[in-house]
Amino acid sequence: MASSGIGVGLVGLGTIGTGVVRVFREHADEIEARLGFPLRLAHIADVDLETDRGVSLEGYRLSRDFKALVEDEAIDLVVELIGGTTIAAQVVTSALEAGKGVVTANKALLAHKGAEIYALAETHGAPVAFEASVGGTIPVLRALREGLCADRLFALRGIVNGTCNYILSSMESDGEPYEACLKRAQELGYAEADPTFDVDGTDSAHKLAILLGLAFGVHARPGDFYSRGIQLIAPADIRAARRMGLRIKLLASARRLDTGVEARVEPTLIPTGSVLAGVDGSMNAIEVRGKMSGPTLYYGAGAGSLPTASAVVADLMELARARRLGVALRVPPLGTHRLEPSGLLSSDQERGEYFVRLELGEEDRSRRVSVALAEHGVPLVSLESPPGEDLTLTTGETSRAALDSALALIGSAASASHVIRIEKEI
Numbered sequence: 001m002a003s004s005g006i007g008v009g010l011v012g013l014g015t016i017g018t019g020v021v022r023v024f025r026e027h028a029d030e031i032e033a034r035l036g037f038p039l040r041l042a043h044i045a046d047v048d049l050e051t052d053r054g055v056s057l058e059g060y061r062l063s064r065d066f067k068a069l070v071e072d073e074a075i076d077l078v079v080e081l082i083g084g085t086t087i088a089a090q091v092v093t094s095a096l097e098a099g100k101g102v103v104t105a106n107k108a109l110l111a112h113k114g115a116e117i118y119a120l121a122e123t124h125g126a127p128v129a130f131e132a133s134v135g136g137t138i139p140v141l142r143a144l145r146e147g148l149c150a151d152r153l154f155a156l157r158g159i160v161n162g163t164c165n166y167i168l169s170s171m172e173s174d175g176e177p178y179e180a181c182l183k184r185a186q187e188l189g190y191a192e193a194d195p196t197f198d199v200d201g202t203d204s205a206h207k208l209a210i211l212l213g214l215a216f217g218v219h220a221r222p223g224d225f226y227s228r229g230i231q232l233i234a235p236a237d238i239r240a241a242r243r244m245g246l247r248i249k250l251l252a253s254a255r256r257l258d259t260g261v262e263a264r265v266e267p268t269l270i271p272t273g274s275v276l277a278g279v280d281g282s283m284n285a286i287e288v289r290g291k292m293s294g295p296t297l298y299y300g301a302g303a304g305s306l307p308t309a310s311a312v313v314a315d316l317m318e319l320a321r322a323r324r325l326g327v328a329l330r331v332p333p334l335g336t337h338r339l340e341p342s343g344l345l346s347s348d349q350e351r352g353e354y355f356v357r358l359e360l361g362e363e364d365r366s367r368r369v370s371v372a373l374a375e376h377g378v379p380l381v382s383l384e385s386p387p388g389e390d391l392t393l394t395t396g397e398t399s400r401a402a403l404d405s406a407l408a409l410i411g412s413a414a415s416a417s418h419v420i421r422i423e424k425e426i
């Protein structure tokens with residue numbers, strides 16, 4: 001341990017890394033006052049040490065290779081902020097093997113390799129903290145791990161990708177198509193130059209995998225549950241949603257049933273008056289329901305340099321306190337010593353109500369659709385077939401498999417079909 005306080009090493013001086021430097025530079029006094037001892041950023045590693053990042057690096061030891069940082073005896077805690085799942089995994093693994101605590105914001109790494117990382121943390125008695133990996137600045141993981149730890153949670157729903165929420169919100173408010181809203185999101189810095197992982201649901205699935213561990217004690221990887229993004233949402237869907245008094249949100253959701261836990265990421269129609277429907281722009285929100293606690297809601301900035309960095313430094317403070325007290329693993333990473341044995345339910349078993357939009361030739365289309373649905377036992381609740389526009393319908397509760405079979409029957413006649421889940425009880 002560094003003689004005067006706890007030493008921190010930062011690997012990755014990008015968007016979040018520079019935010020961490022700023023938090024340390026601007027809040028050192030508050031951090032020391034709250035801890036009662038100094039927490040010092042001492043060493044920074046990045047492959048590019050030349051580019052001006054807009055923060056002073058004076059006083060820090062600088063390295064291009066993360067190994068020099070992990071081996072530095074002045075470093076007690078290592079922050080991994082480079083992203084990806086290869087070198088980032090090496091940073092985390094080597095730090096834990098050296099008995100150093102790790103803080104990361106890397107949801108992709110945890111979603112894919114979390115089980116191995118948590119096991120390694122236990123083996124080496126070194127903690128790993130990852131509050132910033134879900135919901136940026138929102139302390140929802142801490143709430144699940146500690147605040148709600150006496151309860152039995154049964155449902156969780158969240159808007160956990162600000163890029164998608166911004167695009168859907170602006171499609172609604174401006175009436176513009178998906179592509180135009182994505183372009184504006186990129187111009188405003190809400191979407192990456194390559195937005196694929198955000199808009200196709202991958203990022204939300206990474207976050208849901210982490211939430212499933214903390215809320216339900218399930219080790220899930222993103223491929224274990226159904227996941228879909230927002231690329232197929234069209235202005236016609238937004239208009240239909242408005243007519244039904246609903247809004248479309250990309251929801252990451254999970255609930256505990258008697259038979260196991262079901263989870264999914266998909267665009268979902270929810271009542272306009274619900275709390276989650278009111279979450280606009282790039283903001284995130286996660287609603288949790290517990291048997292004893294009832295509903296609780298966590299809302300805030302889900303990304304961005306300083307909000308995310310503030311969560312990273314809060315994790316560092318928690319790990320520094322524990323290290324000072326000599327209790328490395330005060331709480332297990334997923335908040336439990338016993339994982340859910342039944343795991344996740346297969347998405348084939350899922351049931352729900354659905355909205356469907358079909359691009360279908362005009363002739364006799366209402367009858368053809370009604371017959372196909374009836375043949376597969378899918379209850380039809382409403383059907384609209386305005387001339388010159390797509391046909392839209394809503395179903396009663398049905399299995400997704402039956403709906404897919406009915407749509408396949410109509411299939412050759414429909415040039416495209418789009419299905420959105422409806423969640424009225426939210």
Ligand SMILES: NC(=O)c1ccc[n+]([C@@H]2O[C@H](COP(=O)([O-])OP(=O)(O)OC[C@H]3O[C@@H](n4cnc5c(N)ncnc54)[C@H](OP(=O)(O)O)[C@@H]3O)[C@@H](O)[C@H]2O)c1
Binds near residue numbers: 012016064308
């Ligand atoms: N951005 C957000 O709002 C946000 C929010 C929540 C969580 N996160 C997570 O936080 C992590 C960091 O995101 P970010 O947006 O800060 O990424 P970023 O801006 O791309 O920063 C990554 C930094 O790591 C450096 N790097 C790459 N390989 C390295 C290596 N082998 N050794 C040392 N440095 C290396 C990069 O240098 P070069 O640029 O020269 O390659 C870059 O400076 C990711 O896991 C991300 O998912 C981000």
